[in-house]
Amino acid sequence: MRRLRPEQLLAELDRRHPFDEETLAAARAIVEDVRRRGDEALLEYTRRWDAPELAAAEGLEIPAGPMRRALEALPAGQRRALETAARRIAAYHAHLLPRDVQWTDEAGNRLGQLVRPLDRVGIYVPGGRAAYPSTVLMAAIPARLAGVREVVLVTPPRRDGSVPEIVLAAAALAGVDRVFRIGGAQAIAALAYGTESVPPVDKIVGPGNAFVTAAKALVAARVGIDALAGPSEIVVVADDSADPAWVAADLLAQAEHDPLAVAGCLSDSPALLDAVAAELDRQLAAAPRAAIAAAALERGFLVTTRDVAEAVELANRIAPEHLSLHLRDAESWLAR
Known part of the structure; x- marks a missing residue:
């Protein structure tokens, strides 16, 4: 995993593309x-x-x-x-199904939305x-x-x-x-x-x-x-309360998908990042798809931020496919 400064990570965002011109041709x-x-x-x-x-x-x-x-x-x-x-999966998506909506406005017009599969x-x-x-x-x-x-x-x-x-x-x-x-x-x-x-x-x-x-x-x-998705992505935002083993497991779960997967951790705790790096080495040794994960992790990043707020701001700029918050009172950061 590469150790990057926040500004280095932001510079990389401008170079992210799901495919190049040769692939498109x-x-x-x-x-x-x-x-x-x-x-x-x-x-x-x-x-x-x-x-x-x-x-x-x-x-x-x-x-x-x-x-x-x-x-x-x-x-x-x-x-x-x-x-x-x-x-x-069925129980989760049952709550998200779009539904027909109709109402009558002040002028007596009937408005609404009909949803059809x-x-x-x-x-x-x-x-x-x-x-x-x-x-x-x-x-x-x-x-x-x-x-x-x-x-x-x-x-x-x-x-x-x-x-x-x-x-x-x-x-x-x-x-x-x-x-x-x-x-x-x-x-x-x-x-x-x-x-x-x-x-x-x-x-x-x-x-x-x-x-x-x-x-x-x-x-x-x-x-x-659905979307023009690139390789699998995960960003973990963590503070010193995080368990390094859980952070490493989250990163490996996406890194094993593809050598081009993007995996990174943002934290205001250098000690936590050191522990995550060590835990990644330990878990990688026993991973069934170690070669693929290792290739992805070589391109991954560990970034020390000033505080949790900066880490959250960086995560918002990245807008990864998967975001994992290993924070005290993680729900308090969701509105950010």
């Missing part, structure tokens, strides 16, 4: 190719980058049967974990370095609660053409309708424009690498997208 070529050639291009790119032995375009879709069997065959502990997560949504679930059943649950369950008619999932296959069983199990549990073993910019293009096999969707959600993000930017005028 490559994604544009792929998107246009899939738009023009459909399944033929999809199969070509999938063979080139993911599953060389995939036989035909008909094999891009995974039937419902394997999804159901994956859920049925899941070890009891994993199934309980998925079911518990699914219940909690999208017809079809596409979910991108990353693959390659790890399996992400959590992405399946966190994207598909809100769509189902909202009343989306059809949920389509795309995810890059492994070299042998398979998709992790736990991802298929999560798809069955969350009510996903169709699953395709395609990834990258080509999967985003297929969802946006449709192919002979993949239906076009109304909105695309889910995280991905720089090529996926660039492709989402390119199709955003045609379909809705």
